[in-house]
Amino acid sequence: MKKIILILGTLLVIAAVVVSVRRSGDKAEARVETGRVIRKDLVAKVNCSGTIQPQRKVDVSANAMGTIVNLAVKEGQAVREGDLLLEIDPSEYRAAVQALEATLRSSQADLELAQANLDKAVQDRDRARKLFAEGLSSQENLDAAETSARIEQARLDAAANRIAQYRANLEKARHDLEKVTITAPMSGVITRLNVEEGENAIMGTLNNPGTVLLVISDLGTMEAWVDVDETEVVDLRAGQRAEVTIDAFPDSTFAGTVTEIDHSPLRVNTGGATEAVEFQVKITLDKAPANIRPGLTAKAEITVAERAGALAVPLGAVTVREWPLKDEDIRRYRGRRAHRQEKALADFGFAAHLEVADSLAHADRDLKRKETEGVFILHDGFVVFEPVTLGITGEDDFEVLSGVQEGQVVVAGPFRILRELKDGAMVTLQKKDGRGKGRGHKSR
Numbered sequence: 223m224k225k226i227i228l229i230l231g232t233l234l235v236i237a238a239v240v241v242s243v244r245r246s247g248d249k250a251e252a253r254v255e256t257g258r259v260i261r262k263d264l265v266a267k268v269n270c271s272g273t274i275q276p277q278r279k280v281d282v283s284a285n286a287m288g289t290i291v292n293l294a295v296k297e298g299q300a301v302r303e304g305d306l307l308l309e310i311d312p313s314e315y316r317a318a319v320q321a322l323e324a325t326l327r328s329s330q331a332d333l334e335l336a337q338a339n340l341d342k343a344v345q346d347r348d349r350a351r352k353l354f355a356e357g358l359s360s361q362e363n364l365d366a367a368e369t370s371a372r373i374e375q376a377r378l379d380a381a382a383n384r385i386a387q388y389r390a391n392l393e394k395a396r397h398d399l400e401k402v403t404i405t406a407p408m409s410g411v412i413t414r415l416n417v418e419e420g421e422n423a424i425m426g427t428l429n430n431p432g433t434v435l436l437v438i439s440d441l442g443t444m445e446a447w448v449d450v451d452e453t454e455v456v457d458l459r460a461g462q463r464a465e466v467t468i469d470a471f472p473d474s475t476f477a478g479t480v481t482e483i484d485h486s487p488l489r490v491n492t493g494g495a496t497e498a499v500e501f502q503v504k505i506t507l508d509k510a511p512a513n514i515r516p517g518l519t520a521k522a523e524i525t526v527a528e529r530a531g532a533l534a535v536p537l538g539a540v541t542v543r544e545w546p547l548k549d550e551d552i553r554r555y556r557g558r559r560a561h562r563q564e565k566a567l568a569d570f571g572f573a574a575h576l577e578v579a580d581s582l583a584h585a586d587r588d589l590k591r592k593e594t595e596g597v598f599i600l601h602d603g604f605v606v607f608e609p610v611t612l613g614i615t616g617e618d619d620f621e622v623l624s625g626v627q628e629g630q631v632v633v634a635g636p637f638r639i640l641r642e643l644k645d646g647a648m649v650t651l652q653k654k655d656g657r658g659k660g661r662g663h664k665s666r
Contacts, residue, residue, distance in 0.1 A: 252643060253652040256600060257536040257634035259626045264534060264616035266527040268457060270503065272448030274468060274518040276439035277506060280408055283434055284423035285401040286310050293419040301406040301438065308435065310402040310423050319399055322392040329388050333381040340374040347371040406438060413439040413516050444510040446478060446520045449488060449500040457526040458483055464505045464524040471511060478505040480524060527614040534619035535597055535610075535626065539634045541641070545594035545609055597626060598633040598643055605633055607645040 292309040295301060350367035353359035414437040417423065424433045446466045450458065462480045482504040489497045505522055595612060598605040610625030626632070633640060633649070643649075 251647040252639045252649050254605075254633045254639055254643075254649045255635040255652050256631050257539055259533060259535050259622070259628055259630045259632060261531050261628055262534050262616075262619065264529045264532045264614055264619060264621050265525060266457075266614035266616060268450060268454045268524045268526055269521070270448040270450045270454075270524070271519070271521045272446055272502075273516075274510075274514060274520050275445055275447050275516050276410075276413070276441055277443040277445050278408070279410070279413070279437055279439040279516070281434045282307065282404065282407070282436050282438060284310065284404070284425055286315065286398060286423070287425050288312075288314065288402065288423060290417055290419050290421055290423055293417070295412050295415070295436070297412050297415040297436075299412045300410070301412065302409045303406055305406045307404045307406055308417075308419075309404070312399060312402045315395065315399040315402055318395045319392065322388060322395050326385065326388045326392055329381065329385045333378070333385055336374065336378040336381040340371070340378045343367075343371040343374040404435070408438055408440065410438040410440045413437050413441075439516055441510075441514065441516075444507050444514055444516075445481070446505040446507065446522050448503050448505065448520070448522050450503050450524075452487065452499040452501065455483065455501040455503070458503060458524060459526075462524055462526060464522050466505060466507060466520055466522045468514075469519045469521075470515075474511070476507050476510065478507045478522070480504070481506045529614055529621055532613065532621040533623075533626070533628060534616065535622055535632055536619055536634045537615070538637065538640070539597045539632045540595055540610070540612065540620050541597070541643075542593050542595055543607055543645070544592065545596065545607070598640070598645075599626065600631040600633060600649070603648055603650070605643060605645070605647050605649055 288310040290308055291311045292306075294306045294308055301307070347367040347370070350359055350364045354361065354364045415435075416433065417435050423435060446464075458480060460480055460483065464478045464480060466476045466478050468474070468476065480503060484502045487499045487501055489499055503524075505524070594609045596607050596609040599608050608625050611623040613621030613623050615621075633643065636652075
C-alpha cells in the first residue's frame with residue numbers, strides 16, 4: 223500500500239512538473255521572428271540623388287554695357303567655337319575709337335612741329351657756339367641758344383609720350399569695341415538663353431557678377447552631380463562604378479564612374495539650428511541618351527565594396543547592448559591609464575598626478591561594460607546575446623567577421639521586441655527561419 227501511495231505521489235509530482243513546464247512555455251517573454259546565418263555574395267552601395275549636368279559648360283556674360291541689337295542664336299541651337307552669338311550696340315564704343323584716332327593724328331602733327339622747332343634750336347645753338355669760339359658772340363647769347371635747344375627737346379619728348387598714351391587708349395577703345403560682338407567660346411548647345419534682343423547687357427564688378435546672357439553646354443559628356451552624406455562619403459573613391467537612374471527615363475539605367483569628390487562640404491539647413499553636412503560627388507556617365515537635358519533629376523547607387531561568399535546576418539538582427547569588455551581590452555585600457563598617470567607626475571607634479579588618478583578612477587567604474595554590437599542567437603527557446611564584428615553592409619544583410627557561425631538561428635525582429643530583449647530571455651517563434659524582408663534597424 224505504501225508503495226502504491228509512493229508511486230502515485232511520484233506521478234503527481236511529474237504531472238505537476240509537466241504542467242509547470244507547459245505553463246512556463248506559455249509565459250515566453252516575446253514572440254520573435256528569426257533568420258539564419260548564411261553565406262552569400264554581398265555588395266555595399268551608397269544611395270544618393272542629385273541632378274544631371276554637362277561635364278563642361280560656359281556661362282557667357284557681357285564684357286561691355288549696352289543694348290543688345292542683334293541676337294543671332296536661340297535656345298537649343300548648336301553652335302561652333304567662334305560663331306556669332308549676339309552684338310551689343312557699338313555706337314558709343316565706335317565713337318570713342320574715332321575720337322582717339324583724331325586725337326592721335328593731331329598729336330602726330332604736334333610731334334612733327336616739335337621736331338622742326340628742335341632742329342632749328344639745335345642749328346641756332348651750334349651757330350652760337352661757333353661765334354662764341356671766334357669771339358664774335360657773348361656768353362649770354364650762347365647760354366640762351368643752349369637753353370632753347372633743351373626746351374625744344376623736352377617738348378619733343380612730351381609730344382612723343384602723349385602719342386604713346388593716345389595709342390594705348392586707342393588700343394583699349396578698339397578692344398572695347400570688339401567686346402560688343404560676342405562669339406561662342408566653345409562648341410556645344412545653347413542650353414539657356416536669358417536675354418532677348420533689345421534688352422540691356424550689364425557688366426559685372428568684383429563683388430557683383432554681371433548678367434549671364436546664355437549658357438553653352440557640351441552635351442557629349444554628361445555627369446550626375448549627387449549629394450552624399452558625411453557618414454558615407456568616406457567610403458567613396460574615384461573610379462568606383464555606379465548605376466544612375468534619371469526620372470525622365472524611368473525604364474533605363476545608365477552606368478557611370480565616380481570622377482570627382484568635393485573636399486568642401488555642402489551644409490543643408492534642416493530646420494532650427496541643425497545642419498546636414500553633405501559632399502557633392504560627380505559621376506561621369508559612360509553613355510547618355512541623345513535627348514538628355516541639364517538639370518534632370520537623377521538617383522545613383524555607387525558600389526563601394528563587394529564580398530563573395532561572406533558570412534551574413536539579416537540587417538534587422540543586429541542590435542546594441544551594454545556588454546562586458548574582453549580581458550585584453552581592459553588590460554590595454556589600464557596600461558594607457560598608468561602611462562597617463564606617470565606622464566602627469568613627470569610633467570606637472572604630484573597634484574596633477576592625483577587629479578588624473580581621480581578622474582580615471584571615476585571612469586574605471588564603468589570600465590567593464592560598453593555598448594557593443596551583437597545578435598541574439600536562439601538556443602532551445604532561449605536567446606543568448608553574442609557580440610559580433612561587422613564588415614560591409616549589403617542590401618538586406620550585414621557581413622559578420624566574427625561572433626557567429628554559419629547555420630545559427632538569430633532573432634531578426636520585430637524591431638520593438640528586439641529593442642527591449644534581454645540576454646537569456648525565453649521566446650516563441652512568430653516566423654520560422656525567415657530571412658527578414660527589407661532593411662532592418664540597429665535597435666538600442
